[in-house]
Amino acid sequence: MKQVLILGAGLVSRPLVRYLLAVPDFRVVVASRTKSKAEELVQGHPNGTALALLAEDEAALRRLVAEADLVVSLLPWTLHLVVARHCLELKRHLVTTSYVSEGMRRLDSQARARGVLFLNEIGLDPGIDHMSAMSVIDRIKKMGGRVTAFMSYCGGLPAPEANDNPFGYKFSWSPRGVLLAGRNEARYRKDGQEVVVPGSELFRHRWPIVIEGAGEFEAYPNRNSLPYIASYHLEGITTMLRGTLRNPGWCETMQAVSDLGLIKDDKLRTDLKDMSYAGWLRGFVGGRGDLRADTAAKLGLSPTHPILERFAWLGLFTERPIGLDQGADIDVLAKLMFEKLAYRPNERDMIVLHHEFAAEFPDRPRERIFSTLVDFGAPAGDSAMARTVSLPAAIAVRLVLEGRIRLTGVQVPVMPEVYEPVLSELSRLGIVCRERSTTAPH
Numbered sequence: 001m002k003q004v005l006i007l008g009a010g011l012v013s014r015p016l017v018r019y020l021l022a023v024p025d026f027r028v029v030v031a032s033r034t035k036s037k038a039e040e041l042v043q044g045h046p047n048g049t050a051l052a053l054l055a056e057d058e059a060a061l062r063r064l065v066a067e068a069d070l071v072v073s074l075l076p077w078t079l080h081l082v083v084a085r086h087c088l089e090l091k092r093h094l095v096t097t098s099y100v101s102e103g104m105r106r107l108d109s110q111a112r113a114r115g116v117l118f119l120n121e122i123g124l125d126p127g128i129d130h131m132s133a134m135s136v137i138d139r140i141k142k143m144g145g146r147v148t149a150f151m152s153y154c155g156g157l158p159a160p161e162a163n164d165n166p167f168g169y170k171f172s173w174s175p176r177g178v179l180l181a182g183r184n185e186a187r188y189r190k191d192g193q194e195v196v197v198p199g200s201e202l203f204r205h206r207w208p209i210v211i212e213g214a215g216e217f218e219a220y221p222n223r224n225s226l227p228y229i230a231s232y233h234l235e236g237i238t239t240m241l242r243g244t245l246r247n248p249g250w251c252e253t254m255q256a257v258s259d260l261g262l263i264k265d266d267k268l269r270t271d272l273k274d275m276s277y278a279g280w281l282r283g284f285v286g287g288r289g290d291l292r293a294d295t296a297a298k299l300g301l302s303p304t305h306p307i308l309e310r311f312a313w314l315g316l317f318t319e320r321p322i323g324l325d326q327g328a329d330i331d332v333l334a335k336l337m338f339e340k341l342a343y344r345p346n347e348r349d350m351i352v353l354h355h356e357f358a359a360e361f362p363d364r365p366r367e368r369i370f371s372t373l374v375d376f377g378a379p380a381g382d383s384a385m386a387r388t389v390s391l392p393a394a395i396a397v398r399l400v401l402e403g404r405i406r407l408t409g410v411q412v413p414v415m416p417e418v419y420e421p422v423l424s425e426l427s428r429l430g431i432v433c434r435e436r437s438t439t440a441p442h
Contacts, residue, residue, distance in 0.1 A: 001047075002401045003027045005064050007055065007083060008074030009037035011173050012097075012123075015382050016072065016390035016397075017041040021048050023398055031064055055079050062086050070095065070401055072393060076177075080104060084118060091116055093400055097123030097393050099223070100412060108410040117405070121412040122396045124351065124388040125154035125222075128426070129242070130231075130412060131392070131419035132371055132433045133355055137232055138416065140359045140369075147234055149358035153209065153219050155245025156385045159348040159376055160215070166310045168247025170341045172349045172377075172385035175334040179263045181244075182254050186221035188241040189229070197221055203255035209245070213434075214352045214374050218251050219243040231414055245352055249306060256299050256307045257333070260284045265328040272326055276319040280332055291317050314340055346379040351388050353433070369437045375430075388431060395425045 004020055006013065009032035020028045021042070028045075030038040031053035038050035053060055055075055065071055065086045070093040073083045077098040084107055087094040091114050100120045111118050121127055129152055137147055157163070158170045171178065186197040186205070197205045206220040225242040229235060257263060261284050272280070278291055287294035292312065296303040311317065314336060322332055343349065353373040360366045377383035396413070399405045399421055406417075413419050426432070 001025050001027045002069045003029065003067060004070050004072060004397055004401070005068035006030045006072045006074065007053070007061075008032060009034070009041055010074060011383070012386040012389040013074055014041055014390070015387050016074075016394040017048070019391060019394035020397060021045045026398075026401070029064065029068065055082070058082065058086075062090070065092055066090050068092055070397055072096070072397060073098075074390075077101065080120075087116060087118070088114055094118045095122060095393050095397055095400070096120045097127060097389055099126055100410060105410055112409040115408055117400060117407050118410045119396055119400070119405075119407075119413065119418075120410065122393045122418075122422075123390070124156075124385070124392070125353065127392045127413065128373065128388060128423075128431070128433075129154055129353055129355075130228075130414050131423050132353070132373065134232060134414045134416075134419050135423060136355065136357055136369060136371055136435070137234070140357070143361060144363070145359045145361040145367075147237060147357055147359050149239035149356075150232070150234065150237060151239065151241045151243070151356045152354070153211075153217075153243045153245050154222075154353045155217065155351075157217075157245070157247060157350050157352065158343070159350040162343065162347040162349070163247065165341060166249065166306070166313050167253065167341060168249050170343050170347075170349065171338055172343065172383045173389070175338040175341075176330060179330055179334055179337075180265070182258065183263060184223050186223060186225075188221050188225040189237070190239050190241065192238045194226070195221075200258060201255075203251040203258065206251040208248070211245075211352060211354045211372060212370070212436075213372060214350075214354070216248070217245040217352070218248050219245055220251055231412060239358075245354075249310070253307050253310050256301075256311075259299060260295075261329070262333050263330045265330040268326060268328060270326045272322050272324045272332065275322050277316050277322060277332075277336065278319050280322060280329075281316050343383070348379055349377040349383045349385055351375040351384040353388075355433075365439045367437050367439060369435065371433045371435045373431065373433045387429075391426060391429060391431065392422055395422045 020026050027047050029049045030041050031051045032038040035052035042048035042050045072095045073080050081103045093116050156172050183199045185199045206218045209219045210216045222242045222244045225240050229240050285295045285298045293303050355371040357369040375384040
């Protein structure tokens with residue numbers, strides 16, 4: 001039997017574990033800091049094992065890696081390199097859903113020399129976005145055309161009937177991860193010009209977008225889009241943008257959060273134990289008057305502005321105790337937001353992934369091609385976020401261990417030998433990108 005080691009048992013893990021446990025010749029070991037979480041995923045399956053593991057315990061980690069044929073790291077991205085080094089030394093394949101870090105990228109030649117595959121970015125965004133985009137790009141090229149512009153947007157949001165709070169958002173993955181992503185610098189190309197957006201200004205750089213079959217959203221740039229010009233083989237393209245989708249109102253509120261400094265993680269605070277949310281916020285706002293009025297003044301807003309209404313709804317002006325002994329400022333906000341913006345039982349989430357291509361051909365009119373995935377979670381079942389993040393990784397694991405993917409080195413899923421079988425299996429599981437096209441004027 002082939003043995004798969006899964007590190008982590010977080011919000012998106014269950015579909016991956018259940019998919020792999022359904023493969024007759026696979027043995028699945030789930031190792032998590034909290035053993036009970038791993039046990040919930042395995043559910044007593046005869047081919048499954050749940051273990052407790054502290055990722056910092058490298059001796060224990062190495063033993064588990066040595067017993068596996070392939071490792072899936074669903075740990076925080078900062079720990080992937082630790083796992084990768086053990087995989088490299090022990091000649092074990094590695095799969096992650098995270099972006100390729102520079103440290104991971106530097107392991108490429110060693111992984112090739114050792115004959116192992118480190119497949120990253122095989123989730124939703126990054127993941128399905130790459131694969132669905134490349135299937136269209138390669139098809140355009142086979143028709144003799146070329147892509148002149150590419151824009152891609154993705155968002156995990158509450159389904160319309162669950163969109164019942166003033167933030168227009170609920171957490172289907174790590175709250176801290178969501179907040180950290182809001183500090184990233186962004187780069188993209190528009191009409192031939194490079195655009196750079198500092199992390200401190202990210203949410204000011206937003207625009208409305210209407211997606212057929214999904215609704216109206218606001219979009220903002222997601223990290224650095226420019227490396228994907230080479231990854232997608234789109235040299236010479238005039239517009240290249242990867243963006244994030246949110247419901248209206250989120251961006252202006254998160255920009256205010258950023259302006260106040262509420263998502264800092266550069267200092268461990270040990271003064272939180274007896275502090276209230278209002279007391280914590282006062283440290284950023286200053287002043288001695290009404291906290292809401294002082295916050296509005298600090299942001300240059302009216303006290304009745306919707307941003308202040310959202311702050312009030314969240315509980316930032318209350319004397320409620322924070323309930324943390326210590327942590328960074330980002331941890332304070334993440335805790336409060338997760339409590340207020342959590343999915344209730346039987347609520348559904350929604351995934352929207354949308355690509356727009358401009359293509360020109362030597363012997364036919366220019367085209368605009370749209371590819372859209374809209375997926376909903378199951379009430380009391382798996383979320384759409386969990387399905388779309390973890391199933392591509394699960395499928396890739398199966399393909400690697402069955403010998404259908406034979407790549408080595410540090411890779412992302414932009415090759416037909418990866419994206420074709422993965423997209424095919426996702427389609428069988430009901431995760432499908434729908435396409436339409438229009439003729440564009442010259």
